[in-house]
Amino acid sequence: MIKVAAAGGGTGGHLYPLLAILETLAKRVDVKVLFFAVKGKIDERVVRKDHPEFETVSIDVRGLLRPLHHPKNLWRTLKIGIATIEVKKHLKRFKPDLVVLTGGYISGVVGLAAKDLGIPIFVHEQNVVPGLAVKVLSQYAKKVFVSFERTRDYLREWQDKIVVTGCPVRETEKEAPLKDFVLVLGGSLGSEAINELMEKVYPELQETQFVHSTGSDDWTERLSAFPNVTALTYIDPVGAYWKKAIASISRAGASTIAEMMYYGVPGILIPWESSAESHQLENALEAERLGYGIVIREKETSPRKIIESIDKVVKKGKIEKMKENPASKISEEILGEIM
Ligand SMILES: CC(=O)N[C@H]1[C@@H](OP(=O)(O)OP(=O)(O)OC[C@H]2O[C@@H](n3ccc(=O)[nH]c3=O)[C@H](O)[C@@H]2O)O[C@H](CO)[C@@H](O)[C@@H]1O
Numbered sequence: 542m543i544k545v546a547a548a549g550g551g552t553g554g555h556l557y558p559l560l561a562i563l564e565t566l567a568k569r570v571d572v573k574v575l576f577f578a579v580k581g582k583i584d585e586r587v588v589r590k591d592h593p594e595f596e597t598v599s600i601d602v603r604g605l606l607r608p609l610h611h612p613k614n615l616w617r618t619l620k621i622g623i624a625t626i627e628v629k630k631h632l633k634r635f636k637p638d639l640v641v642l643t644g645g646y647i648s649g650v651v652g653l654a655a656k657d658l659g660i661p662i663f664v665h666e667q668n669v670v671p672g673l674a675v676k677v678l679s680q681y682a683k684k685v686f687v688s689f690e691r692t693r694d695y696l697r698e699w700q701d702k703i704v705v706t707g708c709p710v711r712e713t714e715k716e717a718p719l720k721d722f723v724l725v726l727g728g729s730l731g732s733e734a735i736n737e738l739m740e741k742v743y744p745e746l747q748e749t750q751f752v753h754s755t756g757s758d759d760w761t762e763r764l765s766a767f768p769n770v771t772a773l774t775y776i777d778p779v780g781a782y783w784k785k786a787i788a789s790i791s792r793a794g795a796s797t798i799a800e801m802m803y804y805g806v807p808g809i810l811i812p813w814e815s816s817a818e819s820h821q822l823e824n825a826l827e828a829e830r831l832g833y834g835i836v837i838r839e840k841e842t843s844p845r846k847i848i849e850s851i852d853k854v855v856k857k858g859k860i861e862k863m864k865e866n867p868a869s870k871i872s873e874e875i876l877g878e879i880m
Pocket residue numbers: 552553554555557644667668726727728729730731754755774775776777778779793794795796797798800816820821824
């Protein structure tokens with residue numbers, strides 16, 4: 542049996558790849574998990590629901606605001622200090638064999654505590670451009686798993702630890718009750734901009750079926766008015782729908798792109814350009830370069846442009862599904878180091 546401490550939350554984009562790794566590890570060996578969730582965020586809710594067997598500890602912490610001299614950061618830094626003491630207490634008691642971290646501020650807190658206690662650290666970066674937590678933790682990690690070859694350019698000092706694996710995707714046995722539709726997703730929190738745009742597109746494309754994750758009950762009600770749209774506030778498990786989709790329209794969060802690639806679904810990517818260091822734009826351009834999508838910059842979107850692009854991606858047709866889930870490679874690498 543191995544004991545794993547894990548963190549990577551705040552958004553679905555950090556959480557789902559982490560769960561994919563833990564679920565794959567558990568298929569190979571007996572695993573006991575201590576999960577550090579961010580209080581009040583998606584990880585707390587999803588992990589308690591899907592993995593009641595994990596020991597889940599909620600940590601009250603928020604990331605630092607930019608610019609770093611923001612006045613609220615004084616209070617946030619204090620909270621990070623308190624959180625670090627709490628995390629260390631749990632790590633000393635649980636005595637994990639390793640920690641797995643997939644980014645976000647909670648990873649930073651858990652990673653630095655694990656480093657002080659000499660616990661082996663494994664990190665995964667989902668995006669082309671690594672986030673602050675992964676940049677800092679790479680120096681202490683045993684292995685740094687990345688989704689894209691291009692990420693090496695941003696972590697030059699740690700080349701020997703980097704393994705390009707792709708971004709893990711959660712598996713599901715479930716199947717959506719529909720088929721041959723275009724899947725429309727914001728990020729894990731929905732996207733107002735995509736909702737507003739698609740509301741203008743739907744009446745023009747009555748022959749095309751859409752499944753749209755809206756992010757709010759109000760939008761679900763509004764978009765359900767279109768007979769060609771199945772509007773859902775949140776799709777869970779989303780893999781059930783990716784399997785049956787012919788194309789997608791989405792933001793360019795790393796997990797959404799990973800799912801397009803894993804299930805072989807071509808899509809239109811509208812990156813959220815206010816993301817830190819425009820990392821969604823970099824993700825989107827990389828996905829386009831690899832043949833998975835058409836990128837439309839947010840300022841250039843219009844219902845007409847979307848209609849023309851949907852036609853192109855649907856005509857492109859499905860791409861071959863990936864044979865191996867990146868979560869398998871990561872699990873093998875971790876077990877190879879630990880066992
Ligand atoms: C706003 C923000 O900070 N976004 C970042 C966040 O991800 P964010 O959570 O916004 O976006 P991602 O695309 O990475 O992940 C969303 C996940 O939620 C799932 N989903 C979505 C809708 C739904 O109804 N059901 C469902 O399960 C998607 O399928 C996907 O697995 O972390 C990612 C990984 O570091 C980054 O690339 C994103 O830029």
